[in-house]
Each structure stands twice: as C-alpha cells, then as structure tokens.
Amino acid sequence: MTTLASPSTVAVAEHADQPGRSSRPGSFTGLRELVRLMLRRDRLRLTLWFVGIVGLVVATAASIIGLYGTQAELDQYGRLVRNNTALIVQAGPGYGLDHPTTGAVMMNELAIWVIIAISLMAVFMMVRHTRTEEESERAELIRAAPVGRHAPLAASLLSATAANVLVVGGVVTSLMAFGLPVTGSLAFGASLIGAGGVFAGVTAVTAQVAGTSRAALALGGTTIAMSFVLRAVGDVGDGRLSWLSPIGWAQGIRAYADERWWVLILPVVATAGLVTAAVTLQANRDFGAGILPQRAGPPSAGRLLGTPFGLAVRLQRSSVIGWTIGLALVGFFYGIVADQAESIIEDNPDMADFFAQLGESSITDAFLSTSILILALFGTGFTISSVLRLRTEESSTHADSILATPTTRLRWVSSHVAVAVAGTTAIMSVTGSAIGAGFALMTGDAGQIPRILGAALVMVPAMLVMAGVTLLVYGTAPRLALLAWGGLVFVCVVGMLGTVLKLPQWTLELSPYQHVPALTAESFSLLPLAVLCIVAAAFTALGVVAVERRDIG
Numbered sequence: 001m002t003t004l005a006s007p008s009t010v011a012v013a014e015h016a017d018q019p020g021r022s023s024r025p026g027s028f029t030g031l032r033e034l035v036r037l038m039l040r041r042d043r044l045r046l047t048l049w050f051v052g053i054v055g056l057v058v059a060t061a062a063s064i065i066g067l068y069g070t071q072a073e074l075d076q077y078g079r080l081v082r083n084n085t086a087l088i089v090q091a092g093p094g095y096g097l098d099h100p101t102t103g104a105v106m107m108n109e110l111a112i113w114v115i116i117a118i119s120l121m122a123v124f125m126m127v128r129h130t131r132t133e134e135e136s137e138r139a140e141l142i143r144a145a146p147v148g149r150h151a152p153l154a155a156s157l158l159s160a161t162a163a164n165v166l167v168v169g170g171v172v173t174s175l176m177a178f179g180l181p182v183t184g185s186l187a188f189g190a191s192l193i194g195a196g197g198v199f200a201g202v203t204a205v206t207a208q209v210a211g212t213s214r215a216a217l218a219l220g221g222t223t224i225a226m227s228f229v230l231r232a233v234g235d236v237g238d239g240r241l242s243w244l245s246p247i248g249w250a251q252g253i254r255a256y257a258d259e260r261w262w263v264l265i266l267p268v269v270a271t272a273g274l275v276t277a278a279v280t281l282q283a284n285r286d287f288g289a290g291i292l293p294q295r296a297g298p299p300s301a302g303r304l305l306g307t308p309f310g311l312a313v314r315l316q317r318s319s320v321i322g323w324t325i326g327l328a329l330v331g332f333f334y335g336i337v338a339d340q341a342e343s344i345i346e347d348n349p350d351m352a353d354f355f356a357q358l359g360e361s362s363i364t365d366a367f368l369s370t371s372i373l374i375l376a377l378f379g380t381g382f383t384i385s386s387v388l389r390l391r392t393e394e395s396s397t398h399a400d401s402i403l404a405t406p407t408t409r410l411r412w413v414s415s416h417v418a419v420a421v422a423g424t425t426a427i428m429s430v431t432g433s434a435i436g437a438g439f440a441l442m443t444g445d446a447g448q449i450p451r452i453l454g455a456a457l458v459m460v461p462a463m464l465v466m467a468g469v470t471l472l473v474y475g476t477a478p479r480l481a482l483l484a485w486g487g488l489v490f491v492c493v494v495g496m497l498g499t500v501l502k503l504p505q506w507t508l509e510l511s512p513y514q515h516v517p518a519l520t521a522e523s524f525s526l527l528p529l530a531v532l533c534i535v536a537a538a539f540t541a542l543g544v545v546a547v548e549r550r551d552i553g
Contacts, residue, residue, distance in 0.1 A: 028150055029146055029151060030145070030146070030148060031148070031158075034151055035155045035162070037155075038155055038156065038159040039162060042159065042163065044480075044483075045124075045482060046166070048482060048483075048485050048486060050166065050167050050170055052489045053114060053117050053118065053121075053170070053171065054170040054171055055489060056110070056113065057110065057170075059493055060106070060110045061106060061175065061178045064102065064105055064109060064110075068102065068105055074100040074102065074105060075100060077105055078094075078097040078098065078105075081094055088235050088236055089235070090112070090232075090337070091109065092108060092111060092112050092231070092235060093251065095108075095254040095257040096254065096258070101256055101257075102180065103256025103257075104256050104257050106175070107188065107255050107257070111188065111250070111255070112251070114171065115192065115195050116224065116228070118164060118167065118168070118192050118196045119199040119246075120221075121160075121163065121167070121196065122160050122199045122200040122203065123200075123202075123203045123217065123220035123224065124217070125159065125160045125163060125200075126156055126157075126160055126200050126204055126207060127206075127207060127216050127220065129152070129160075130152070130153060130203075130204065131216040131290075134288050135212065135213050143287065149282070149283070150279055150282065153207075153279065157200055157201075160196070160200040161193075161200065164193055164196035164197070165193060168192045168196075169189070172185045172189035175188065180256065181256060183259060184255045184259065185255070187253050187261070188253070191249070191250040191253040191255065192250065194246075194264055194267030194268065194271075195246055195249070197268075198270050198274070199220065200271070201271045201274025201278065202220060202274055203219075203220040205277050205281065207278070208278055208282050208285060208291055209290055210290045210292065211289060211290035211293070212290075214319075216290075218318060218322065221322065224247075227247045228245070228247055230244050230245040230247075230248065231247045231251070235248075243266075246267060246270065249267055308411045308412050309418060309419070312389075312415040312416045315393075316416075316423065319386065319423075320382070320419075320426065320427065323427050324426060324430050324431070327375050327378060327427060327430075327431045328430050328431050328433075331375055331431040331432070331438070332435065333438065334375070334438065335434065335436060335438020335439035335441070335452075336439070337367075337371075338367050338371065338438070339439060339442035369455060369518040369519060372435065372459065372519075373459070373513060376428065376456070376459035377491060377513070379428060380463050380466050380491070383464070383467045383470075384467070384487075386420035386423055386424075386467070387471050387474065388470060388474065388482075390413060390416050390471075390474060391478055393416075394478065399552055400552070403552060409544075410548065413471070413547050417471065417540060421464060421467070424460055428456045428457055428460055429456070429457065432452055432453040432456025433452075433453050433456075435452050436448050437449060439452065454519060458524070459513070461512075461529050461532035461536060462516050464532070464533070464536035464540075465512040465535050465536045466484075466491070466512065467540070468538070468539025468540040469539050470487075470543075471543030472540075472543040475544070475547040476550075478550075490510075490511070491512070491513055494507065494511040495511060512535070515528045516528065516529070
C-alpha cells in the first residue's frame with residue numbers, strides 16, 4: 001500500500017535533495033530539518049503535555065501551601081508520613097521530612113507523578129518518531145532523499161529533549177512563582193531532564209529491538225513500571241535497589257533537602273550508553289525490521305478476526321492488559337493503605353475535614369471512595385485512547401482497507417466503541433477487586449471485596465461519557481481529536497483539586513464524575529447513573545453520525 005506524505009514531510013525530502021548537496025549524505029544529513037518537522041508535528045501533543053504537567057504542579061503547589069501554612073502543620077505531616085511503609089511505596093523515601101519544609105512536602109506529594117509523566121512523554125514521543133514512522137512507511141519516504149542513516153534517530157532524541165526542557169522550564173518557573181527556593185527548584189528540574197533523557201534513550205533502544213510500535217511502547221512502559229518497583233522495594237529496604245532505578249535517581253537528588261548534585265552523573269552516563277547502544281543496533285538491523293524477529297502467526301485467521309469487532313479486539317488487547325495490570329497494582333496498594341487511613345489522618349484536622357466532606361461514613365470509607373475516583377480518572381486514559389484508535393486507523397490508511405469491504409462505517413466505529421466499553425468495564429472490575437483484596441488482606445474481612453468492586457463499577461458510566469465526547473470530537477474534527485485529552489485534564493483537576501482550588505459550582509457540575517455516587521462513603525443512587533448512561537449514548541450517537549457524514553482520510 002502506498003502511504004501519502006504530508007506537505008511537511010515532502011518539504012523535508014525536497015530540502016534534503018537540493019542541488020549542491022553530496023550524493024552520499026553523511027550519517028546526520030538533514031538533522032536540523034527533521035527536528036523542525038518533528039516539533040511541528042508534535043505542537044498539539046506538546047501543548048497538552050505542557051498544560052497537563054505544569055497544571056498538575058500549579059494545582060498541587062496551591063493545595064499544599066493552603067493545607068500546610070505553618071511549621072507546626074509541616075512537622076505534623078512529617079511525623080505522619082515519614083515512617084509509613086505504604087506511603088513510602090507510593091511516594092518515595094520522604095527526603096527532608098525529618099525537618100519538613102514546604103518544598104520537601106511538595107516533593108513527597110508531587111515528585112513521583114511528575115517524574116512518571118515526563119518519562120511517559122519521552123517514551124510516547126520517541127516511539128512516534130521512530131518505530132511508528134517505519135511502520136507507516138513515512139520513514140521510507142524520508143530516507144529516499146539524501147538524509148543520513150542516523151539523522152531520524154538523532155532528530156527524535158533532540159526533539160524529545162527539547163520538549164522535555166520546555167515542560168521542565170514551566171515546572172521550575174511555577175515552583176519558583178510559589179516562593180519555593182531557587183536551588184531546590186533547579187535541582188528538581190535537572191532531575192526531570194535526567195529522567196526524561198534516560199527513558200528517551202531506553203525507547204531509542206526498544207525501537208530498534210521491537211518490530212512494531214506497540215511492542216516498542218510496551219517495552220518502554222514496562223521499563224518505567226520496573227523502575228517504579230525497584231525504587232519502591234529499595235526505599236522500603238536498605239535503599240540499594242533504588243540506585244538501580246532512574247526514578248530513584250531523580251528522587252535521589254533530594255530537591256529542597258540538602259541537594260546532591262552528583263546524582264546527575266547517573267542519568268547522563270546511562271543516557272549516553274543507551275544512545276550509543278541504539279545507534280549500534282540501528283546500524284546492524286534491516287530498515288523496517290526489529291532486532292527481534294516477529295513471531296509467525298497462524299496460517300489462517302480465526303472466525304472472530306474476520307469481523308470488525310474481532311480485529312478491534314486484536315488491535316487493543318495489549319492495551320487492555322497493560323492498563324488492567326497497572327491500575328490493579330496501584331489499586332492493591334491503595335487497599336493496603338486504606339486500613340491505615342484513620343491513623344494517618346486522625347491527627348490532621350485539615351485532612352480529616354477534607355475527607356469528612358466526601359460523605360457521612362468513616363474516614364476509611366471516604367479514603368476508599370477517593371482512591372477509586374483517582375484510579376477511575378487514570379483509567380479514563382484508556383477509555384479515551386481506545387476510542388482514539390479510530391483516528392490512528394484512519395490516519396494510517398488501515399481504515400480504507402476495512403471500509404473497502406462490505407463493512408459499513410457504523411460497524412467499524414461500533415467495534416472500537418464496543419472494545420472501549422468492554423475494556424473500561426474490565427479494567428474497573430479488576431481494579432476494584434484489587435483494592436478490595438488489598439483491604440481484605442489487611443483487615444481479614446473478605447466481604448469487603450464485593451462492596452468495593454461495586455464502588456469501582458459505578459464509575460463506568462462517567463467514563464463512558466468521556467468516551468462519547470471523544471468520539472464526537474473525532475467525528476466532527478479528526479485533526480483536533482487529541483483535544484479529548486484536555487477533557488481528561490479538566491476532569492482530573494475538578495475531581496482531585498476542585499475543592500482545594502474553590503472552583504465555582506457550575507464548573508464542578510461539568511464533570512460527569514461529580515454526579516457519580518461516591519461509594520463507599522455515600523449510599524447508592526440509580527438515577528444519576530441512568531442519566532450518565534443516556535448522556536454517554538447521546539454523545540456516542542452524535543459521534544457516529546458525524547463520522548458517517550464526513551470523508552474518511
């Protein structure tokens with residue numbers, strides 16, 4: 001199948017083929033033009049990453065300064081958190097909490113999530129500009145011009161670094177704007193750049209090893225997960241394993257807590273080694289193929305794979321499995337922590353009042369309902385990405401092959417929406433069961449598992465509303481489909497920080513999650529769930545109509 005190039009891609013090829021250029025280009029010929037092209041293509045994605053990460057930092061800084069305004073409150077936080085194993089697993093070792101400052105508390109609450117977000121950004125950007133480009137055959141068009149063999153990989157690394165520096169600049173500026181020390185802010189920023197560089201290097205290697213973009217992305221995500229686990233086990237133990245984790249390195253700089261600048265040597269050396277390995281692997285593999293050969297499939301497709309739904313399941317099954325395992329692990333930890341919620345919060349009046357506002361039951365039930373909401377917001381990332389798979393199929397022209405058969409647009413769209421619905425339900429079912437299992441393990445009450453599972457499942461209608469909105473955006477303006485991620489940022493801010501930021505009531509009501517009964521802290525109510533299902537169906541129907549009325553491609 002011939003892949004059509006965008007005007008920007010053709011411009012790079014033409015520029016590289018100007019008269020006077022050598023007929024045998026050097027290894028990095030065309031590097032500058034490729035960097036400009038990649039940053040141009042990523043301008044919308046980069047804007048969303050910037051707004052999401054910097055917005056998280058700003059919102060968290062505002063809430064922490066509001067909750068811990070005096071040294072006595074900071075000291076109390078340090079006593080409650082410092083030696084809590086479950087919280088150390090989730091947040092980190094808690095550097096500086098012996099004599100806590102606002103910056104030290106900020107790092108304990110925020111650092112791990114920003115590090116992971118920066119790492120994910122690097123992984124997604126690298127896969128997009130390396131392995132995905134080879135799969136779509138756009139890289140073949142570029143390489144047909146006088147462009148160096150290693151120029152695309154180098155351009156990918158440089159564009160990922162530029163994006164990293166831009167986002168980190170926003171993070172550091174935001175921290176200093178809240179009055180936090182310049183030295184600690186710069187140290188945290190440097191650690192983020194280091195973490196982003198390491199995982200960009202990791203993905204540069206996985207893009208050479210794996211034969212598909214999904215496999216490269218899975219390997220990169222698995223590396224982040226393993227880094228988190230090594231850091232968690234090391235922080236709970238004697239700390240040795242933490243030094244095997246890039247996330248542990250980023251936290252090990254001890255921002256706002258007697259900074260250790262020498263730690264930056266570790267990500268610099270690791271990044272240099274990974275980039276060298278990636279270049280070596282690229283020089284010793286066939287273009288378009290990975291180092292690891294792809295496993296041969298069966299000689300004939302099964303009956304289910306011959307249907308649009310079966311194909312959608314096949315395309316998204318790895319994503320469903322990955323999201324399920326990731327959220328279930330986090331949910332299990334939340335279940336363990338829930339048993340200690342009252343002992344953690346009872347001595348902190350501000351936090352106790354916050355959780356008390358969530359319902360009239362115990363602090364433990366309020367903590368569980370809040371944990372389920374947070375995981376549902378994270379799980380909405382799968383819901384949105386699952387619907388946006390339609391856009392990926394369309395932009396790669398794979399949809400043309402499907403729609404050239406008797407398959408109607410309605411069946412094609414419905415198949416991916418059905419996978420999004422089934423996948424979302426499965427993810428929340430397993431996640432709710434994992435939370436319940438963790439809680440039951442600590443309390444010895446297995447009867448809590450069905451109750452917590454039900455609390456997780458009531459989040460599904462709100463998540464399906466987000467799926468419907470995403471489909472409507474894709475159907476009406478496919479080029480702007482990524483704006484659906486902005487909706488996820490909005491509901492996350494409303495769900496986790498709406499009360500702290502004192503947002504107006506009408507703003508809160510825009511989030512579908514505000515209308516879900518907060519089980520286990522509240523009683524069950526069927527009416528709001530039914531209304532959410534109707535709203536989700538309406539948005540989905542409008543999205544299907546929009547897709548049917550426009551040109552594909």
